[in-house]
Amino acid sequence: MHRHLLAILLLLVMAVPGFAAERLRMSTTTSTENSGLLKVLLPPFEKANDCKVDVISVGTGKALKLGEAGDVDVVLVHARTLEDKFVADGFGVNRKDVMYNDFVVLGPADDPAGVKGSKSTAEAFAKIAEKQAPFVSRGDESGTHQKEKEIWQAAGVKPSGAWYVEAGQGMGEVIVMATEKDAYTMADRGTYNAFKKEKTDLVIVFEGEKGLFNPYGVIAVNPKKHPHVNYDLALHFIDYITGPMGQKIIADYKVDGDPIFFVYKK
Numbered sequence: 001m002h003r004h005l006l007a008i009l010l011l012l013v014m015a016v017p018g019f020a021a022e023r024l025r026m027s028t029t030t031s032t033e034n035s036g037l038l039k040v041l042l043p044p045f046e047k048a049n050d051c052k053v054d055v056i057s058v059g060t061g062k063a064l065k066l067g068e069a070g071d072v073d074v075v076l077v078h079a080r081t082l083e084d085k086f087v088a089d090g091f092g093v094n095r096k097d098v099m100y101n102d103f104v105v106l107g108p109a110d111d112p113a114g115v116k117g118s119k120s121t122a123e124a125f126a127k128i129a130e131k132q133a134p135f136v137s138r139g140d141e142s143g144t145h146q147k148e149k150e151i152w153q154a155a156g157v158k159p160s161g162a163w164y165v166e167a168g169q170g171m172g173e174v175i176v177m178a179t180e181k182d183a184y185t186m187a188d189r190g191t192y193n194a195f196k197k198e199k200t201d202l203v204i205v206f207e208g209e210k211g212l213f214n215p216y217g218v219i220a221v222n223p224k225k226h227p228h229v230n231y232d233l234a235l236h237f238i239d240y241i242t243g244p245m246g247q248k249i250i251a252d253y254k255v256d257g258d259p260i261f262f263v264y265k266k
Contacts, residue, residue, distance in 0.1 A: 022051040024233045027063035028076040029143055030170030032216075035190040035260045041249050045240045051233060057170065059142025067091055067219070070226030074234040076241075078188075078216040079143035092219035094235065096242045099250050099261040100215040103147055104192060105206035106175070107133075107184040115184070115205040122154040124206045129155070132163040134183035136174050139166025143214070148186050150211075175200050188214055190260035197256050216261070218242065 032038055033055065042053045056066060060077040067075045068091045076098065077083060086092045105124055107115055113133040118124035128135055137159070138145040152159055165181070167174050171191040178185040179200040192204070218241055220234040240246045247263045254260065 022049070022230065022233055024051055024053045024074065024230055024237055025056070025072040026053055026074050026076060026237070027056045027058060027066040027072040029060050029063060029078055029216075030057050030172065031078070031144070031188045031191045032076060033057035034170060034172035035194045036255065037190070037250065037253055037260060040253055041241070041246065044245060044249070045237060048240075049233065049236055053237075059138065059140040059145065059170070061141030061146075064091075067221045070221060070229060072221060073230045074218060074220050074237055076216065076218045077143060078214055079146050080215060080217065082143075082146065083217050083219060086219065091222055091225055093222045094238060095217050095219040096238055097264055098216045098218050098241055099247075099263050100213065101189045101261050102207070102214050103144065103186055103212040104189050104204045105184065105186050106178065106192060106200075106202040107205040108182050109201065109203050111205050113184065118206055120154075121151045121206060121209050121212065125151050126155040126157060128184050129157045129159060132161065134163050134165070134178075134181050135159065136165045136167055136178040136181060136183045136185045138171065138174055139168045140170075142171075144171060144186060144188060147212075147214070151186075172199075175202065178202060193258040193260055194255045 038055060046052055056072060060079040060082060063075050063077050064082055064086050066072045083095060087095050105115065113128045113131040115124045115127055137148060167177055171187055172195060174185055175187055175195050176199055179202055218238050220231060220238060221229045223229050223231040250261050251263045
């Protein structure tokens with residue numbers, strides 16, 4: 001009787017529209033989630049492959065750690081040095097370029113540290129440190145945090161003290177926190193564009209330096225390290241996100257008319 005009932009329940013679940021026979025586990029940086037891109041990028045892939053993508057949104061460092069542990073099938077991140085090490089150490093295979101934007105320095109409109117007009121990001125950070133103007137850091141080993149640490153080093157500053165807050169939060173949360181504290185922070189342009197109309201009154205006080213280029217890559221977790229991963233579906237996802245359909249969705253995605261990410265010309 002119980003077996004018969006279980007069989008009926010299983011058939012009913014399988015008959016539910018949208019039931020996904022397969023699941024793809026993906027760890028990704030918070031910027032892809034906070035920007036709203038995944039809401040438009042994932043559904044066409046899920047429909048075409050009769051699957052569900054389970055997203056874990058964390059900083060790039062943690063996203064790659066999930067890949068190293070075999071807890072996900074694919075990673076979508078933005079810290080090229082860490083990505084290359086992930087592949088070199090045998091945890092990832094088939095890395096492909098996906099898209100890019102850039103980092104920007106945000107601050108209050110009245111710019112109390114006098115950052116506007118700086119000749120480099122390092123100079124901008126040095127001015128913030130000199131004034132001990134409030135600065136909110138991701139503090140989470142994300143791609144953004146990695147870039148921020150590089151800039152502090154270039155500025156010859158080891159940030160510490162009450163003015164420097166390590167949030168340990170995602171990009172969206174950090175922008176909101178910096179807004180509440182009337183502080184400076186560094187963000188990817190995509191998340192800032194998605195937040196600037198309703199969630200923050202911070203403005204871009206420095207941008208455009210070559211070193212602020214922010215590329216994103218997708219990597220399948222190596223099945224030789226973790227045989228249980230859904231490698232075939234991960235490869236399908238990589239083909240999709242770097243192929244014509246995925247690239248068009250990324251290129252066309254805008255918030256209030258502002259592009260969030262850019263794709264590479266082929």
